[in-house]
Amino acid sequence: xxxxxxxxxxxxxxxxxxxxxxxxxxxxxxxxxxxxxxxxxxxxxxxxxxxxxxxxxxxxxxxxxxxxxxxxxxxxxxxxxxxxxxxxxxxxxxxxxxxxxxxxxxxxxxxxxxxxxxxxxxxxxxxxxxxxxxxxxxxxxxxxxxxxxxxxxxxxxxxxxxxxxxxxxxxxxxxxxxxxxxxxxxxxxxxxxxxxxxxxxxxxxxxxxxxxxxxxxxxxxxxxxxxxxxxxxxxxxxxx
Amino acid sequence: xxxxxxxxxxxxxxxxxxxxxxxxxxxxxxxxxxxxxxxxxxxxxxxxxxxxxxxxxxxxxxxxxxxxxxxxxxxxxxxxxxxxxxxxxxxxxxxxxxxxxxxxxxxxxxxx
Numbered sequence: 001x002x003x004x005x006x007x008x009x010x011x012x013x014x015x016x017x018x019x020x021x022x023x024x025x026x027x028x029x030x031x032x033x034x035x036x037x038x039x040x041x042x043x044x045x046x047x048x049x050x051x052x053x054x055x056x057x058x059x060x061x062x063x064x065x066x067x068x069x070x071x072x073x074x075x076x077x078x079x080x081x082x083x084x085x086x087x088x089x090x091x092x093x094x095x096x097x098x099x100x101x102x103x104x105x106x107x108x109x110x111x112x113x114x115x116x117x118x119x120x121x122x123x124x125x126x127x128x129x130x131x132x133x134x135x136x137x138x139x140x141x142x143x144x145x146x147x148x149x150x151x152x153x154x155x156x157x158x159x160x161x162x163x164x165x166x167x168x169x170x171x172x173x174x175x176x177x178x179x180x181x182x183x184x185x186x187x188x189x190x191x192x193x194x195x196x197x198x199x200x201x202x203x204x205x206x207x208x209x210x211x212x213x214x215x216x217x218x219x220x221x222x223x224x225x226x227x228x229x230x231x232x233x234x235x236x237x238x239x240x
Numbered sequence: 241x242x243x244x245x246x247x248x249x250x251x252x253x254x255x256x257x258x259x260x261x262x263x264x265x266x267x268x269x270x271x272x273x274x275x276x277x278x279x280x281x282x283x284x285x286x287x288x289x290x291x292x293x294x295x296x297x298x299x300x301x302x303x304x305x306x307x308x309x310x311x312x313x314x315x316x317x318x319x320x321x322x323x324x325x326x327x328x329x330x331x332x333x334x335x336x337x338x339x340x341x342x343x344x345x346x347x348x349x350x351x352x
Contacts, residue, residue, distance in 0.1 A: 006272065009286035031332060038333035041243060047326025048250045054321040055258035058298060058314055060266040067274040068266035085329065092325040096317060102288040102296035158271070170284040178279050185271040207241045 005094065005112045006161070008105030015168020020110030026118045027091055033084030037213065045211055046081040050089040052200075053077055057093065061192050069189030072157060074120025075128065075150040076197040079142075079214035080204065083125040090117035111164060119160045124153035128214055142215045143202045150197035154190035158182040251322070258314030262298075263307050 011019070038046060053073035060068035073093070078086030094112050097103040104112045128149035135141035162179045204212050241249075269277065276282035294301040295313050303309035 007282075007285050007288065009284045010276070010281065034329070034332050035334050038329050040333065040335075043329040043333040044247060044326055045250075046329040047322050048247060048254070050325035051318045051322040052250065052254045052257075054317050055254040055262075055314065058258055058262040058265060058317075060268070060270060062266045062268060063271070066268050068268040068270050070265075070270060088328065088332075089325060092328065093321055096321050096324060099290060100293055100295045100320065101298055101313070101317065102290040102293050103298070105286070106289050161272070165281065169281060171281045173279050173281045178275065178281065181275045181279060182271070185275060189271050208243075208246050211243075211246070 005097065005104030005116065006108040008107045009170060010105075011108060011111055011164060011168045012170050013107070015164060016107050016110060018110075018168075019114050019164060023091075023110040023113035023118070026087060026114065030084045030087035030091075034082070034088055037082030037085045042081060042085075042211070042213075046077075046085045046089060049077050049080050050092050053089055054093045054096065056196060057097075063188040063192065064185065067185055069154075069185070069192055071193055071196050072116050072120050072154060074117055074157075075124025075146070075153045075193070076200055078121045078125040079128055079146050079149065079197070079201055080212060082213040083121050085213075086121045086125070087117050090120070111161070115157050115161045115164070119157045120153040123156040124149040125214075127152050132214070132217075137218045139202070139205050139209070139215075139218070142205060142212070142218060143198050146201040146214075147194040147198040151187075151190040151194035154193050155183045155186045158186035251318075254318050254322075255315055258318045259311040262314045263310055 034046075053071065053076065056071040056073060058070070060070045063069045072090070074086060074090050076086075077089040080086075081089065091113050094104055094109065094116065098106055098109050098112070126149075128145045131145040131148055132141060135145060159179065159182070162175070162182050165178065166175050201212060201214075205215060209215055209218075268274075273282075276285075288296070290296060295316065298313045298317075299306075299309040300312045300316070303312060
C-alpha cells in the first residue's frame, strides 16, 4: 500500500514554509469557525467523519493503467459536518498520516493541508452551496450536488499543487505538460471521489438526514412545516 | 436510528474499510506519484523522516503477515484519528446548546 501525499523534497524550503503559513492561517480560521458548527452531538460525529476519511484514504482504486487514486475527503467532510470542521478533519488525518504512517512529508505538511484540506473544502463546498441554491430542495439534489462538488474538488486540488510546484518545484520540468497530466489523471480520480462522496452523503441522508450539515435547510423545511419559519437552529432556541 | 446506534455503525464501517477492505486496495502509484515519475519531478524526493516509525507505510513493524499488518495499522489509524479529531472537536464545540428543549437565552451571545 503506497498511499502517497506530497513527500519531502518536491517543493523547496521557502515555498514549503509559505504554504505552511497558509495552512496555519487556514487552520486557525477553521478553529474559530468550527465552534459554530460543533455541539455535543456533531463533535463526536466530526471525529467519526475524520476517522472515515482516514479509512477511505487507504482504499486506492485503479483509475488508469498503472495508476491509482484515493479519496481526498475535503468535500465529503465539509458537506457532512460543515466547511470549517471539514478543514480540521482533513488536517487531523494528514497530521496523523505524516507523524505515524510516514505518509506525506513533514516539511510538505503545509502544502498537503493547503492542497488537500483548504482547496478541496473551498472548491467543493463552494460548488455544493452554489448548486443547492438553484436546484430543487430534494435529497436527490443534495446527492447530485455532492457528486459535482467532489468531482471538481480533486482536479482543483491538483491544479493548485501544480501552481505551487511552478513557484517552488525542486526540479526543472515542463510545467504545461505537468499541469495537463495532473489535471487529466485527477479528473478520473475525481469521479471516484464523487462516487464515494455521493454514496456516503446519501447513506447518511437516508438514515439520519438531520446529521448532514449541508442538508440542514432541506431537512428543516421537510420536517418542521407545521412550525413558524425560523432563521436557524440556534436562533429558534433563542426566539422561542 | 438512534444517534448512538448510528455512530456505532459509522465507526464499524470505517474499521471494516481500514482493517479488512484496505488489503484489496490498488498497489499502483497514485495520480501524483505517477505524474511525478513520468515527468521526472520526483528527482529530489527525500526519504520520509518518519520512515522508521513502527507504523510506517501502513504496516505494523514486527507483524509478518501482510494482511494482518496492514489491517492492524488501519484499525490503529482509525482509532488515533477518532481520538485526536474527536478530542479536538469536543474541546472546540460550543457548550450547552445541543438540547433544543432547554431554554438557551445565552446561545446567541455565545455565538458572537
